[in-house]
Amino acid sequence: MARAIWTGSVSFGLVNIPVGLFSATQEHQVHFHQFEKGTSSRIRNKRVNEDSGDEVDYDDIVKGAEVGDDEYVMLTQEELESVEPGTSRTIDISDFVEAAEIDPIFYQKSYFLAPTDETAKKAYALLVGAMDKAERVGVATFVMRGKQYLAAIRPKDGVLVLETMYFADEVRDPKKELDNLPGRASSRGKDLKMAVDLIETLTTSWNPKNYRDTYTERVEKLIDAKKKDRVVVTQPDREESEEKVVDLLAALQASVDTSKKHRAGNTQDVAPVRTRKRGPEDVDLDDLPKKQLVELAKELEIEGRSKMSAADLRKAITKAKSDRGGRRRRAS
Known part of the structure; x- marks a missing residue:
């Protein structure tokens, strides 16, 4: 069961x-x-x-x-708490607007609002x-974790959804930020x-299930x-056509032609991840401690391996792998 990250009331x-x-x-x-490369030792951050x-x-x-070049004003936690927004536990709805009037750029994060007890259910359902x-x-404001938020509240499938929002002065003006916009x-x-x-042609009905985080x-x-202990076999990138389309109209026409078989979503034509058994040639030697280097040298039948240092083992293994690759190419 989900736990509330904030409790209060909607006014x-x-x-x-x-x-x-x-x-x-x-x-x-x-x-x-x-981790430090070549070891299993974790890296820790310290103050x-x-x-x-x-x-x-x-x-x-x-x-x-x-407050200036290498000039700072020090503030204690008590001083910061003295100027925090009030400890109000009320989400105060001050206005109602049409959803289409709010530019999506103002939205931050979505939350569900739910009644906290049986007595609140009737008023909640009414709203x-x-x-x-x-x-x-x-449109409402409320305070959570020492910060004041602007919020939009809307109904969805019988539930109130609260979207935290940016204030007007937190949204940048693209005309001031971007200097290469077309007319x-x-x-x-x-x-x-x-x-x-x-x-x-590419227009379809919105269905969030059509899209996946394939990465x-x-x-x-x-x-x-x-x-x-397997390795991933990657597919080569598609080769670009030698004859590049430089005409915008021709590119649009080609796009229209190929989009006639369009399917909604981003999951089509996603190359699967293929794997194969890891071999000695797949190992990053710098990541291996000496014990594993000795085992790999044994697999490659390198003589004198038990007396070699880690650096000598890496050199010998690299040479043995190179010789093995050369023999395979000659055999083919």
């Missing part, structure tokens, strides 16, 4: 509805640790004084705001039904019509393959 006019806030999404992420090199306890660390019928989104496109011309035709899937398969 709707004179009505207060006790609610809990729950994460609505989770990101795909493969977690990696850091150190850059002048003395000594490690500093967390309780002895204060925050500093830069969901009223917003659904009015087809409006509630407004002409509304006439065959190339524009062809581009519109391409968009219409994370391939990373997970790579990890599984290495765990089973």
Whole structure:
């Protein structure tokens, strides 16, 4: 059962509805640790004084705001807490707007709002039904973890969804940030019509299940393959056509022609991850300790291996692998 990351109430006019806030999404992420190359020793981060090199306890660390070149104002945790937003536990809906009026660039992260007890369910259902019928989104502010948020609240399948949002001064102006934007496109011309035709050909109904995080899937398969002592066989990139299309209209026409068999989503034509048994030629010698180097040298039938240093073993193994590859090429 999910745990609420924040509890309080939604204020709707004179009505207060006790609610809990729950994460609505989770990101795909493969977690990696850091190791020193050639060993199994973890890398750890420490807080150190850059002048003395000594490690500093967390309780002895204060925050500093830069006010000039190498000039800082130091602030204690107590001082920061004194100017934090109030400890209000209310999500105060101040306005209702049409969803289409909010540019998606303002949205940050999605959460579910749920009633915290049986007595809140009736008022909660009333707010969901009223917003659904009015087809409006509630705009609210609230405080969570010492930070004030702007939020949009909307009904979805009988549940209130809260989207944290950026404030207006947190969204950058592209005209000020980007210096190479084209002028407004002409509304006439065959190339524009062809581009519109391409968009219409690729238009489909939105279905989130049509799209997958194929990169994370391939990373997970790579990890599984290495765990089973196998290597991944990658496919070569598609060769580019020698005759490159430089005419925009021709490129659009070619795109329209090839898009007639379009299927929605990003999962088609995704090359599968192929693996094969790992051999001596696949091993990164710098990653291996001496014990494993000796075992690999034994597999390659290298004489005198037990008396060699790790560096000598790597040289001998590299030479043996090279000789083996040469024999294979001559045999073929």
